[in-house]
Amino acid sequence: MQAEPKKSQAGNAEDARPPAESLIGREYEVEVGPVAHGGHCIARTEEGQVLFVRHTLPGERVIARVTEGEEGARFLRADAVTVLEPSKDRVEAPCPYAGPGRCGGCDWQHAKPGAQRRLKGEVIAEQLQRLAGLTPEEAGWDGTVMPAEGDKLPPGEVPSWRTRVQYAVDEDGNAGLRRHRSHEVEPIEHCMIAAEGVSELGIEQRDWSGMASIEAIAATGSQDRQVILAPKPGARLPIVELDKPVSVMRIGEKDGGTHRVHGRPFVRERADGRTYRVGSGGFWQVHPKAAETLMLAVMQGLTPRKGDTALDLYCGVGLFAGALADRVGDKGAVLGIESGKRAVEDARHNLAAFDRVRIEQGKVESVLPRTGITEADLIVLDPPRAGAGKQTVRHLSGLGARRIAYVACDPAALARDLGYFREGGYRVRTLRAFDLFPMTHHVECVAILEPAAKGS
Numbered sequence: 204m205q206a207e208p209k210k211s212q213a214g215n216a217e218d219a220r221p222p223a224e225s226l227i228g229r230e231y232e233v234e235v236g237p238v239a240h241g242g243h244c245i246a247r248t249e250e251g252q253v254l255f256v257r258h259t260l261p262g263e264r265v266i267a268r269v270t271e272g273e274e275g276a277r278f279l280r281a282d283a284v285t286v287l288e289p290s291k292d293r294v295e296a297p298c299p300y301a302g303p304g305r306c307g308g309c310d311w312q313h314a315k316p317g318a319q320r321r322l323k324g325e326v327i328a329e330q331l332q333r334l335a336g337l338t339p340e341e342a343g344w345d346g347t348v349m350p351a352e353g354d355k356l357p358p359g360e361v362p363s364w365r366t367r368v369q370y371a372v373d374e375d376g377n378a379g380l381r382r383h384r385s386h387e388v389e390p391i392e393h394c395m396i397a398a399e400g401v402s403e404l405g406i407e408q409r410d411w412s413g414m415a416s417i418e419a420i421a422a423t424g425s426q427d428r429q430v431i432l433a434p435k436p437g438a439r440l441p442i443v444e445l446d447k448p449v450s451v452m453r454i455g456e457k458d459g460g461t462h463r464v465h466g467r468p469f470v471r472e473r474a475d476g477r478t479y480r481v482g483s484g485g486f487w488q489v490h491p492k493a494a495e496t497l498m499l500a501v502m503q504g505l506t507p508r509k510g511d512t513a514l515d516l517y518c519g520v521g522l523f524a525g526a527l528a529d530r531v532g533d534k535g536a537v538l539g540i541e542s543g544k545r546a547v548e549d550a551r552h553n554l555a556a557f558d559r560v561r562i563e564q565g566k567v568e569s570v571l572p573r574t575g576i577t578e579a580d581l582i583v584l585d586p587p588r589a590g591a592g593k594q595t596v597r598h599l600s601g602l603g604a605r606r607i608a609y610v611a612c613d614p615a616a617l618a619r620d621l622g623y624f625r626e627g628g629y630r631v632r633t634l635r636a637f638d639l640f641p642m643t644h645h646v647e648c649v650a651i652l653e654p655a656a657k658g659s
């Protein structure tokens with residue numbers, strides 16, 4: 204019998220091993236393989252170690268410099284620092300702050316816009332296959348990722364879509380963006396993907412000494428502009444003088460909550476002909492066309508009828524609940540569930556005109572079972588990145604819904620949950636994908652499900 208390895212003083216045998224040698228800075232010449240979820244591509248060193256390489260494209264030959272990992276690690280992270288054989292999809296990054304070790308906000312600045320969408324499509328296809336065992340055909344998806352309206356621009360032009368930008372502040376008080384997987388700040392003079400309403404505030408031109416971060420918000424469909432300041436411990440708030448009028452909020456040092464300094468504690472966003480109040484810290488889609496694009500995709504997929512009962516889960520300030528309330532008419536009913544207290548107040552305010560809408564506060568997984576609801580005609584779920592999970596999907600599968608719309612910002616969580624829905628007797632009827640985050644690796648999907656027995 205083999206003797207047990209001797210324990211170190213700390214009591215753990217693993218601690219006794221010499222630490223694995225860091226490979227940070229080591230360079231490898233590699234042939235780059237397929238794209239992987241997260242804004243990088245897969246390559247292998249000659250020894251067979253997996254590298255997740257950023258700033259490259261499939262098919263390229265590059266020198267990859269390791270940014271994270273050690274000998275024997277399951278995988279290493281790396282940046283392509285020299286491109287030996289470029290892909291035909293490669294372009295000069297239009298943003299001066301993009302590149303190895305620089306701003307971490309965008310992943311695909313160096314790819315043609317059409318290629319960015321193809322890469323996102325490949326990631327969705329791979330996740331669907333691997334986690335749900337679905338081909339694009341089986342998911343009712345044509346394999347394309349659609350740009351948002353107005354985002355198809357001439358070569359070299361970049362859509363300025365980010366209506367909410369989180370700036371970090373460096374030691375000298377300069378506003379910038381975080382480097383990839385780092386707390387370091389890349390000071391910038393202008394973020395190309397920031398919406399005009401954000402750029403107009405001139406955040407990057409001000410001194411923000413004493414602040415840890417600043418979020419700038421430019422609402423769509425109203426002139427509302429807001430900045431949310433997070434001061435460093437003990438720092439005084441600056442007098443905020445920007446190039447346009449803004450309301451100012453601050454993050455409380457003790458409670459982490461968002462508090463009003465001056466102006467309205469919310470912005471007004473518009474979608475589907477309705478104004479939505481969104482309080483600070485509340486969720487609203489970042490691309491100006493996103494709310495409407497997703498709302499339309501959901502309504503086209505669900506085809507609500509008068510008198511339907513519908514659930515809007517993870518409802519935020521009520522985007523889908525509002526659209527459903529219009530369509531199910533006064534004989535129908537809509538229940539929204541949302542965990543954020545302020546978002547619930549906003550949803551109730553936004554949809555106060557509809558008696559048929561009820562909004563419950565709390566986590567879907569605990570509130571839904573408590574409601575005692577046993578049936579629904581239609582369900583929309585738009586969970587955060589982690590997805591809904593097995594327990595919630597199982598519960599939803601038992602409500603007998605005619606159709607379910609799953610809005611997903613992470614194709615991996617979506618694919619996993621589609622697998623659970625299949626176990627619950629649902630099949631994917633259609634899937635659509637939208638490029639609502641150009642230049643980044645993020646992508647939004649809308650899957651429409653129906654009972655499998657019906658679809659077969």
Ligand SMILES: C[S@@+](CC[C@H](N)C(=O)[O-])C[C@H]1O[C@@H](n2cnc3c(N)ncnc32)[C@H](O)[C@@H]1O
Nearest residue numbers: 486517518519522541542543566567585586587
């Ligand atoms: C992706 S957002 C969708 C919001 C809304 N559907 C929209 O389009 O504006 C997800 C929302 O789920 C809420 N949330 C996160 N976890 C939750 C949970 N376990 N139960 C209920 N709501 C949750 C968040 O506060 C957020 O408002």
